[in-house]
Amino acid sequence: MMRAIAAALLLTIGCSSSGGDDGDKPPVLEITSPARGTLADGETVSVTGRVTDESFASVRVTVGGVEVPTAVDGTFQTTVPVMNGIAIIETHAIDDHGHDVRDVRAVLAGSLAPTDGTSVGKVGARAGVAALRAIGNAIGAQAKMINFTQAAQALNPVYNNTGCLGATINITSINLSDLAVALAPKPNILSTDVTISNLDVRLAANFKVACIGGSTTITLKATKAKVHGDLGASIAAGKIATSLPAATVTFENFSIDVGGVPGAIESLLKDQARDGVARALESAIKSKVPPIANNALAGLVAKPLSTSILGADTSISVTPTKVSLSSDELFVGLDTKVRITGGEGGTALTTPTTVTPDAMGQTQGLGVALDDDIANQLLAGLWSADAFDMSIAIDTIPALGALLDDDARTIDVKLALPPTVSTASGELELAIGDAMLTIRDEFGTEVQSIALSLRTTLEAEPSQSGKILLTVGTPTVYAQVVAESAAVDEPLEDSQVEAIVTGAWGLVSVKADDALSNLPLPTIAGVQLGAPTVEAGDGFVLADIPLQ
Known part of the structure; x- marks a missing residue:
């Protein structure tokens, strides 16, 4: 590329x-x-x-x-x-x-900022009503795998009264056919409804009536058991942490069968069995669902990245700073810092931006807003680390052979300024300022020196394969021959330049597409995400990722 x-x-x-x-x-x-x-x-x-x-x-x-x-x-x-x-x-x-x-x-x-890893870029993630509904479905699929029998048995006995008219009741098994979770945002909470279908609970009871002992089995059934609670969300240890402090349990089409017991104890067994099962379900949901929700919502927090970009070791740290809930959405704010090894002495363009839920309100799926400072910190750090500098042999690019002087053998490329990305115009724009191109002969002698600046728009769209397709617009070009030796016979004509620009930038676009197609889309709570649409906002890039 x-x-x-x-x-x-x-x-x-x-x-x-x-x-x-x-x-x-x-x-x-x-x-x-x-x-x-x-x-x-x-x-x-x-x-x-x-x-x-x-x-x-x-x-x-x-x-x-x-x-x-x-x-x-x-x-x-x-x-x-x-x-x-x-x-x-x-x-x-x-x-x-x-x-x-x-x-x-x-x-x-x-406004300029250093590239020493101290400058903060803002990221916002928004899950609206539809996105939270999909995340709730995924939480339900995971919660269905909860071993409710094991969780309930840890609470046994669910009732224990060893008096002369009392009983000890233990849950022996809990079975169900399905489980669903519905999440709905409300101010400061996520209203959470867990619906358990075709609940079948078996219990064992040892009882006394007039101090005479006996035993029996109890079967509790309900077409639906509904557990309702309000999930709270906060930032803890750099992650989204949810909690479910309280929950209520109700049964639909409830039945309970207690076989072969004296009438004096039957009512007590039924009442205590029902209450014990409700407490067991409540406990299981309160203890098991928040960790599942934490894992699901973790996708809203980008993971730190350590990798090599253009040969330079690059690290991007991510720190959640805010989580808020309204009747429309769950919003997470994050701070990011970019550090390029060897690029600490550079200077980057900064346009302080506050990423707010209101700015992302139009997203239909999972919304992600990236402050353009993040891209500029990355580009400036790579520039300071000389990652864009290169020397290219002319014979490796055959098209140049017919255009440059016969003595030309190599091209040295060095950028006098870091490339920048901007959204100020309402479009995603890439600019390069004073890229210095030095053409040398076989002895390393300078034949020609050229200063080149350009500006072009970038458009990101979903491709048929569900990846990101980057389209590079036709650049506005500013070029100047700064110096040339007597060895240069003929300058390029404008008509040649115009034809070559179109072809060359088409090549850049294809290479950029190839690079982006290797980037996996994020996964959240097992929800399959579609191809995002990307547009420029006021100081940030906004991606709207559909949930399928």
């Missing part, structure tokens, strides 16, 4: 226009500030330079499309506003003979 990107960067070289009579020399434009690779922690940038013209023609200077006065010695200075992110500063020197000399360079402007 990186080789394809390098090819795309090289092949998007544009040519500055210089009209006029060949006998006239164009003006000489020198920009003294900002230097390439400048970081501008603010909203404006000062541009200074000097223009000279050996033909004594009248020259006017524009910066960002606005004419700037020049002093007698040709110097000029102006201040230009810049937006957060990669800002392109384009300066023109135009003489009255028709020559137009251009300088184009990039700065990284806005």
Whole structure:
């Protein structure tokens, strides 16, 4: 993929226009500030330079499309506003003979933060009513596997009165045909209803009537046993922790059979058996369901990541900071930090964002919002670790052989600024500022040096295979030949560049798709998730993942 990107960067070289009579020399434009690779922690940038013209023609200077006065010695200075992110500063020197000399360079402007692993990016996860319903179904499938007999036997005897009119009752088995869990969000709680179908409980009783002992079996049946409680959710030890402090049990179509006992004890056995079974079910649900729910809801908390990206050791830590419940959703807020080994000395664009439930309210499935600071911390850390730098042999990219000078053997790529991702325009946008391309001959001598900046949109859509498909838009390209030796015979023509740009960026898109298709979609509580739709929000990227 990186080789394809390098090819795309090289092949998007544009040519500055210089009209006029060949006998006239164009003006000489020198920009003294900002230097390439400048970081501008603010909203404006000062541009200074000097223009000279050996033909004594009248020259006017524009910066960002606005004419700037020049002093007698040709110097000029102006201040230009810049937006957060990669800002392109384009300066023109135009003489009255028709020559137009251009300088184009990039700065990284806005609020900046270090890439030392201390900057915090925000993540939000939202499960709405439909998502919680699906998660409840998955919890029910797991809860059905609870060994209710074992859980109840741990509570035996469920009734114990050894008096002369008393009994000791033990549960011997609990069977059921099905179990379902329904979750419904309410302010500060998850209303939880557990429905047990075709409950069949067997009990054994030893009893005394007038101090004369006996024994019997008891059978309790109900078409449905319903356990209701309110799950609370909080953050504990870096995880979502649920609790079910209280629950109530009711039976539908209830029957109880006590065989062969004196009438004086029958009512007591029935009442105590029923109460004992209710307590056993309540205890099992209160103790077993919260851990199952914790496991199911853990998918809302992204797991820490340690991996190698572009050859650089990368770690991303995730810390849950907030969980809230309303009548519409369960929301989890998380803090993330990115650290790249060797990339601690970089600087990243930061646009402080608060990810709130309201900002994610339109999601229909599982909503995940990622602060674009996370991507910018990652990109800037990799940039600081020189992970984007490379040297490529020309003969490994055959298409370049026909375009570059015969002496060209290698291309060195070094980014003067970290790439940035932004959602400020309402679209997901990637920008690269002043990628410096140095073309060398077989002896390592510089043949040509080119500065390249570009901006392009990114669109993420689900593919037919249920993965993420990344579409790279047609880039807006700013390129300048900074230096070239006498060995360069012919510059590229605009028509060549335009045709090559389309093909090269198509190649980048395919490679990006291949990389993303290897990323597994998350799983939550055994629920199968569909392919997400992704869109840009205000300072974050929002993914809506359907639950199937």
